[in-house]
Amino acid sequence: MINWLTRLQAAEVKPMFKIREAKVSDYDQVAVLYKELYNTHYQNQPEYFAQKTEPLDQHVFESNIYLDNKKVFLVEKAKEVMAFATIRITNETVSHRAHIFIEEFCVRSDMRGKGIGGHLFEKVKRHGKKIGASEIELNVWNFNSRAEDFYVKMGMQTRSKRMGISLK
Known part of the structure; x- marks a missing residue:
């Protein structure tokens, strides 16, 4: 017979969320998060990001799901x-090994600092190991010190480091 303490301990171990591959039906929710991510970049680097009302094109999202x-x-x-990550798997010509490039990584602003991003990042790492990838890479903008710290x-x-100069 399981007592109430054992049940409570089991409930605490049970994850409060799940990580899975996105489906086409997730577009609306992912688009809201993507807009939050995009607007942060637009506000901080308007010379690189055009103002858009709907920055995530549905066809792009669907192709990200279906492409190998x-x-x-x-x-x-x-x-x-609560969060999503879009990754691209490439095969390096020099090493002849797969590597993962994180194109987008976004945790809903009110959920940051709760461990969700860490679990999502670990999922990306596990996937990389599963496919034999040699490394994970990404770009982070200089203004985004919180992301860089993460x-x-x-x-x-x-x-x-990628450097540039405006010619305007």
Whole structure:
């Protein structure tokens, strides 16, 4: 017979969310998160990002789901999307090994700092290991120090810097 303490302990271990691959039916919820991500970039780097009312094109989202070299993972709690990551799998010509490039990584602003991003990042790492990828890479904008701090916490290191100058 299981007592109430054992049940409580079991409930605490049970994850409050699940991570899965996105489906076409997730578009509306992912689009809301993507808009939040995009608007942050637009506000901080308007010279690179055009103002858009709907920055995530539905056809692009669907192709990210169906293409062999793309995956969209999302974190869901009570059927509500809390975070998502879009990755691209490439084969390196020099090493002849797969590697993963994170194209988008977004945690809903009110859910940041709760461990969801860490679990999503670990899912991307597990997927990379499963397919034999040699590394994970991404770009992070200089204004986004919070994201950079998160990626460093996940074990990422700066490998190169991309520089530019405006000609306007």
